Amino acid sequence: MSAPATHFKEASRRMAADLRHRRIIQTAMVKYETVRDQRKLWFQDWQGARNLAARTKFEAVNHLDQYLEQFVRLIESRGTKVHWAGNAEQGREIIFNILRAKNAKVVIKSKSMTSEEIHLNDAMVAAGYEVAESDLGEFIMQLRGEEPYHLVAPSMHLTRGEIQDTFAQKLNETTTDSPEDLTMLARRVMRRKYLQADVGITGANFAIAETGMISITENEGNARLTSALPKTMVTLVGIEKVLPRYEDLALFLPMLAVMGTGQALTCYNTQYGGPRQPGEADGPEEYHVVLLDNQRTLLLADAEQRDTLGCIRCGACLNVCPVFRNVGGHSYGTVYAGPIGSVITPHLRGLKQWKHLSDASSLCGACTETCPVKIDLHHHLLQNRRNASAPTAGKPGFFQKLAFKLFAVVANHAALWSLTTKLSRLGMKLRGLVNGSFFDPTRAWTKTRELPPIAKQSFREWLKEREL
Amino acid sequence: MSERDNIFARIKEALMLKAHASHGHGLPLVEEHRRVMPPVGVTIEEQLTLFANNASELKATFKFVKDVAELAAELKVLSAAEQWQRAATHTGSLAHSQTMALGLATIVTNYGYDKDELELCDVGITECDALIAQTGTVLVTSHSAGGRALSCLPSHHVVIAHRSQLVADLPEAMSLVKQRYSGNYPSMISFITGPSRTGDIERIIVLGAHGPKRLTILCLQN
Numbered sequence: 001m002s003a004p005a006t007h008f009k010e011a012s013r014r015m016a017a018d019l020r021h022r023r024i025i026q027t028a029m030v031k032y033e034t035v036r037d038q039r040k041l042w043f044q045d046w047q048g049a050r051n052l053a054a055r056t057k058f059e060a061v062n063h064l065d066q067y068l069e070q071f072v073r074l075i076e077s078r079g080t081k082v083h084w085a086g087n088a089e090q091g092r093e094i095i096f097n098i099l100r101a102k103n104a105k106v107v108i109k110s111k112s113m114t115s116e117e118i119h120l121n122d123a124m125v126a127a128g129y130e131v132a133e134s135d136l137g138e139f140i141m142q143l144r145g146e147e148p149y150h151l152v153a154p155s156m157h158l159t160r161g162e163i164q165d166t167f168a169q170k171l172n173e174t175t176t177d178s179p180e181d182l183t184m185l186a187r188r189v190m191r192r193k194y195l196q197a198d199v200g201i202t203g204a205n206f207a208i209a210e211t212g213m214i215s216i217t218e219n220e221g222n223a224r225l226t227s228a229l230p231k232t233m234v235t236l237v238g239i240e241k242v243l244p245r246y247e248d249l250a251l252f253l254p255m256l257a258v259m260g261t262g263q264a265l266t267c268y269n270t271q272y273g274g275p276r277q278p279g280e281a282d283g284p285e286e287y288h289v290v291l292l293d294n295q296r297t298l299l300l301a302d303a304e305q306r307d308t309l310g311c312i313r314c315g316a317c318l319n320v321c322p323v324f325r326n327v328g329g330h331s332y333g334t335v336y337a338g339p340i341g342s343v344i345t346p347h348l349r350g351l352k353q354w355k356h357l358s359d360a361s362s363l364c365g366a367c368t369e370t371c372p373v374k375i376d377l378h379h380h381l382l383q384n385r386r387n388a389s390a391p392t393a394g395k396p397g398f399f400q401k402l403a404f405k406l407f408a409v410v411a412n413h414a415a416l417w418s419l420t421t422k423l424s425r426l427g428m429k430l431r432g433l434v435n436g437s438f439f440d441p442t443r444a445w446t447k448t449r450e451l452p453p454i455a456k457q458s459f460r461e462w463l464k465e466r467e468l
Numbered sequence: 469m470s471e472r473d474n475i476f477a478r479i480k481e482a483l484m485l486k487a488h489a490s491h492g493h494g495l496p497l498v499e500e501h502r503r504v505m506p507p508v509g510v511t512i513e514e515q516l517t518l519f520a521n522n523a524s525e526l527k528a529t530f531k532f533v534k535d536v537a538e539l540a541a542e543l544k545v546l547s548a549a550e551q552w553q554r555a556a557t558h559t560g561s562l563a564h565s566q567t568m569a570l571g572l573a574t575i576v577t578n579y580g581y582d583k584d585e586l587e588l589c590d591v592g593i594t595e596c597d598a599l600i601a602q603t604g605t606v607l608v609t610s611h612s613a614g615g616r617a618l619s620c621l622p623s624h625h626v627v628i629a630h631r632s633q634l635v636a637d638l639p640e641a642m643s644l645v646k647q648r649y650s651g652n653y654p655s656m657i658s659f660i661t662g663p664s665r666t667g668d669i670e671r672i673i674v675l676g677a678h679g680p681k682r683l684t685i686l687c688l689q690n
């Protein structure tokens with residue numbers, strides 16, 4: 001078993017049994033579901049909107065070269081410097097070069113999963129830069145030295161008390177545990193950083209080809225300030241984030257908000273087309289856009305799973321996933337958790353090491369059903385399973401074959417079938433005597449689950465009674 | 469070959485294979501967007517009501533003022549109630565004259581400013597490009613609202629708008645931006661929907677995470 005697989009197995013077993021954790025996540029998700037469903041009804045035709053969004057992304061991804069070329073040409077025409085990073089290391093190097101050229105000391109960041117993907121923070125901190133994550137959830141994660149728990153809500157697994165403790169320990173600041181007070185404390189701390197920072201680094205939600213702009217979605221205003229105050233602004237963006245037209249935002253911004261947080265529209269949806277232009281009051285003197293490939297062209301080359309590049313990182317598939325809800329975001333050991341993470345991580349980081357994530361699914365299809373851009377997530381998990389087992393495909397092991405043969409015999413003979421049902425009922429009773437002990441054959445299963453009792457009456461018995 | 473060429477070569481090669489799944493071809497028309505998107509009513513009155521309702525749901529303050537005199541009076545009331553000491557604005561003629569009339573220490577961002585001082589301002593008063601009924605959104609740009617920081621750094625953002633700036637929906641706002649600025653886009657275009665907020669602590673909404681704690685929209689009737 002690969003190291004990531006061992007971690008996943010160990011962590012998910014632990015988390016699934018952690019009732020407190022499950023309660024926190026459950027409460028948060030139920031709140032999310034309620035507001036999300038109200039917002040979906042606000043649309044005249046939500047399913048129609050998903051079709052249009054999927055169509056738009058299909059067009060964008062399948063003409064990626066054209067749209068990317070157009071985006072770059074236009075954003076460069078306003079004085080933006082565009083950089084190309086083939087992999088994570090090149091991405092970090094480009095950003096380090098900018099930091100060195102600007103003689104930077106303090107860096108302020110707004111939320112960017114792509115920067116997590118290339119482990120930018122750790123690298124900057126190791127190189128001696130002072131780095132501040134300005135998004136509240138990310139800030140809390142940074143203070144605790146944890147990875148974001150969730151694409152959209154990095155700190156959703158924490159209670160206010162835990163956050164209060166973190167602030168007290170790491171910032172030496174005490175306050176009550178009210179979310180209001182905790183938020184205001186973070187606001188005060190971060191304000192100083194905005195004013196000090198030499199360079200601001202942001203992520204991006206969309207890159208618009210038609211107008212040559214980056215679009216950033218956020219609620220807190222931290223990205224707005226990150227892009228307003230430091231003299232140099234850097235945006236790190238995956239090459240797949242292009243949208244063809246400015247008007248496409250009219251569809252995607254509300255859909256992202258509804259799926260991400262259940263809002264109609266996120267507080268700030270801002271487009272950046274360059275550094276400060278002549279006649280403007282403020283803004284950075286330099287604007288750098290770093291376009292990152294890092295195996296995205298590999299996903300593009302997979303004709304079956306190309307649609308995964310349309311992902312808008314709304315986090316909806318995590319929220320509805322029964323596996324995510326039970327094992328939590330950290331068990332995956334990946335930057336991108338949940339169904340989308342399970343699908344793309346084997347592509348981004350190697351199938352051999354990460355194929356176990358294809359099994360982190362009940363294949364219920366809830367993810368596919370909710371995805372606003374209609375990515376066929378659960379089928380992609382099946383395809384990854386197939387790809388991982390390709391060399392031995394069609395050759396099940398001896399015991400597996402035997403088990404299915406026996407099952408076929410039983411299932412094909414009515415008398416045997418009903419005998420087996422009766423025997424199982426007896427077995428259930430006997431199991432009660434050894435419940436959970438070494439002699440209990442079901443103990444691996446029942447350690448974290450309840451074994452539902454077999455019905456007192458089978459369907460056939462029930463039917464017979466009524467036919468008489 | 470440069471890294472740019474490498475990446476483009478990989479993209480072109482990848483795209484030689486046809487994607488398995490298809491979601492239909494070509495880009496949807498704006499009319500198709502409108503058929504699925506949230507409804508916005510037909511008349512201006514309906515849309516004004518929609519904007520007002522959305523704004524109040526977002527915990528923004530939305531008020532009509534009859535004329536410039538009433539606008540000035542409204543600002544005076546706000547200034548007194550919140551005990552403004554310092555204000556910031558830009559060279560937009562209405563925002564500028566109204567802010568100056570308050571008689572406070574004032575920063576005008578277009579003339580250059582010190583960011584620490586802007587941070588101390590109690591209020592940023594700006595104009596805007598449009599109000600969007602569908603979502604209760606205020607559209608500002610670095611041209612119309614005095615740069616990037618003014619509408620985000622002071623703890624209260626006051627927007628002076630005009631009734632004629634109301635647009636029905638997001639597609640209309642997008643096409644307005646394209647018409648107004650095409651060829652000379654501002655470096656920042658921001659769709660502001662309510663005051664800054666966060667739900668990162670137990671999903672409980674707190675206003676004023678990093679941006680303004682309050683958003684007030686004063687809309688001139690004439």
Ligand code: SF4
Nearest residue numbers: 311312314315317371
């Ligand atoms: S795969 Fe779909 S549902 Fe999941 S994060 Fe991406 S866009 Fe959202």
